[in-house]
Amino acid sequence: xxxxSDIRHEQLPSLDDEFARGVGEGFSGMKxxxxxxxxxxRERKSSSVEEAYKEKVVDALVSSSVNISFPPIFIExxxxxxxxxEARMAGGDMSRYLEQVNQTEEERRAALRPDAESRVRKxxxxxxxxxxxxIEITDxxxxxxxxxxxxxxxxxxxxxxxLLKNDDGKSALRRSLFSRKTLDRLMEIAxxxxxxxxxxxxxxxxxxxx
Numbered sequence: 280x281x282x283x284s285d286i287r288h289e290q291l292p293s294l295d296d297e298f299a300r301g302v303g304e305g306f307s308g309m310k311x312x313x314x315x316x317x318x319x320x321r322e323r324k325s326s327s328v329e330e331a332y333k334e335k336v337v338d339a340l341v342s343s344s345v346n347i348s349f350p351p352i353f354i355e356x357x358x359x360x361x362x363x364x365e366a367r368m369a370g371g372d373m374s375r376y377l378e379q380v381n382q383t384e385e386e387r388r389a390a391l392r393p394d395a396e397s398r399v400r401k402x403x404x405x406x407x408x409x410x411x412x413x414i415e416i417t418d419x420x421x422x423x424x425x426x427x428x429x430x431x432x433x434x435x436x437x438x439x440x441x442l443l444k445n446d447d448g449k450s451a452l453r454r455s456l457f458s459r460k461t462l463d464r465l466m467e468i469a470x471x472x473x474x475x476x477x478x479x480x481x482x483x484x485x486x487x488x489x
Contacts, residue, residue: 316398335463336469337401357395358388402458409461416456421449424456 296308306312341347362384366376373384380387425443430441441447 282374296329310416333466336465337405337462340408340465341397341400341404344400347400347407349399349403349404353399354392354395356397358391361391361395367391405458405461405465408465409457412461414457414461414464415478416453421453424452425449 283322304450306315321448327430362373362376364371365380368377369379377387428443429436429440
């Protein structure tokens with residue numbers, strides 16, 4: 280039999296003003312810390328609700344865009360991109376990645392196909408809206424975003440700058456800004472609607488307004 284020689288109880292710190300000041304973010308006491316935590320929780324809930332609403336609006340846009348058609352290679356390229364990203368996060372070795380997910384490459388591609396098709400349809404629907412709204416990203420837009428990102432990068436600013444200043448980095452950033460601007464415009468249109476968004480009506484109204 281095992282012999283228990285000692286029993287120790289972990290002493291947790293008291294949740295008092297001293298604890299709050301020891302957190303390291305300049306809190307003067309527990310009230311200030313509690314207020315900060317409550318604010319953070321509200322922000323996360325608000326962000327979660329907003330993201331869910333965006334997803335619903337985009338889904339409505341896609342579901343009514345019945346004329347969207349594209350070659351199968353679009354889906355295959357999207358699957359390629361996701362598999363490569365996941366393998367990179369797993370260490371860069373494709374064989375090791377497939378072992379981790381316990382699937383063959385064919386099985387993994389099949390598992391990713393539904394989401395890949397959904398992303399392609401969403402992207403094409405948003406591009407259609409962007410064309411109707413004549414949304415563009417200028418070089419100035421890119422430079423302003425680069426400056427914002429560098430200003431908040433801290434010690435990583437030099438590394439980030441080298442990434443964003445090359446052509447591939449700028450192209451990726453331009454695509455990101457384009458998607459964000461298009462999505463923001465879609466949210467504006469949806470918010471201005473008094474009824475639940477009908478994306479078919481949305482596209483029709485945008486075409487008629489041109």
